[in-house]
Amino acid sequence: MIEQRLAHARRETPEAEAWLELLEAALEQSEDGAAWEAAVPTVATDRPVKAPLLSCAHITVDGRAARGWVRRLLKLVAHDNGRRIDGVALLEAALCLDDAGIDRLTAGAGADPQAVRVVGQMAVLPLLQACGRGLAPEVPVTWWEGYCPLCGAWPVVAEYTGLERKRQLRCGRCGTGWAIPLLRCVFCDEIQHDNLAYLTPEGGEQTRKVEVCNTCQGYLKAVTTVRAAAPWAILLDDLMTVPLDVAALERGYRRPERPGYALAARVLEDGGGGWRMWRP
Ligand SMILES: [Zn+2]
Numbered sequence: 001m002i003e004q005r006l007a008h009a010r011r012e013t014p015e016a017e018a019w020l021e022l023l024e025a026a027l028e029q030s031e032d033g034a035a036w037e038a039a040v041p042t043v044a045t046d047r048p049v050k051a052p053l054l055s056c057a058h059i060t061v062d063g064r065a066a067r068g069w070v071r072r073l074l075k076l077v078a079h080d081n082g083r084r085i086d087g088v089a090l091l092e093a094a095l096c097l098d099d100a101g102i103d104r105l106t107a108g109a110g111a112d113p114q115a116v117r118v119v120g121q122m123a124v125l126p127l128l129q130a131c132g133r134g135l136a137p138e139v140p141v142t143w144w145e146g147y148c149p150l151c152g153a154w155p156v157v158a159e160y161t162g163l164e165r166k167r168q169l170r171c172g173r174c175g176t177g178w179a180i181p182l183l184r185c186v187f188c189d190e191i192q193h194d195n196l197a198y199l200t201p202e203g204g205e206q207t208r209k210v211e212v213c214n215t216c217q218g219y220l221k222a223v224t225t226v227r228a229a230a231p232w233a234i235l236l237d238d239l240m241t242v243p244l245d246v247a248a249l250e251r252g253y254r255r256p257e258r259p260g261y262a263l264a265a266r267v268l269e270d271g272g273g274g275w276r277m278w279r280p
């Protein structure tokens with residue numbers, strides 16, 4: 001199934017080949033991801049009400065395996081041997097959606113910062129998907145924030161599923177879904193219907209549309225579907241619906257650059273006798 005979807009995406013979007021190669025590697029890594037399952041942290045019970053599950057989490061990974069994994073992805077795309085970028089620190093920055101942190105790691109390594117940001121997000125995907133599976137029972141039943149209750153990212157898509165067209169937001173990183181029943185802007189909480197609208201292709205299929213907010217100029221893609229997408233399929237669907245992004249961008253709408261919630265989580269490594277290099 002994954003293989004078929006990837007092959008289809010390659011035919012439809014040959015320009016995204018480099019990105020698809022990274023995604024394929026990340027999904028494979030996620031499939032046989034016993035090491036990542038072992039890294040799923042216990043959740044802090046004393047976190048603030050609006051903090052996602054991974055907020056302030058301490059995640060311990062197998063340092064050697066994690067560095068090897070990150071290096072493999074860096075080689076694929078950044079044409080860098082990856083030895084000058086700290087793989088564990090990159091996982092941490094990507095987990096926390098800390099683009100400035102990623103840029104600091106990239107500076108001096110001679111790699112393309114944009115490429116390293118993409119590598120970072122793909123590198124942390126197996127860990128986040130493992131957390132999505134392992135921590136699913138702990139996701140709060142009611143969650144009113146626009147960002148992911150598990151990892152703090154903005155949703156990639158709003159799914160309208162079933163006969164009653166229940167609106168569920170989906171995270172492209174950990175795959176978590178959370179329901180926000182009413183039409184409300186996920187980025188700025190606008191609920192005045194005068195300021196919210198849909199973009200739909202004229203005369204085209206009505207199963208896909210874009211929810212836009214005229215208060216913050218944010219947009220979110222939306223799809224009507226029989227059943228919720230599998231966690232691994234969300235990013236592939238995101239790629240296949242780029243024409244919706246183009247339509248929104250052309251009309252002046254944007255996805256916010258700031259993360260939904262800055263996690264302040266740590267990625268630590270075991271082994272090495274308990275020593276770790278700390279950045280000042
Ligand atoms: Zn998430």
Ligand SMILES: [Zn+2]
Pocket residue numbers: 185186187188189190213214215216217218
């Ligand atoms: Zn808004």
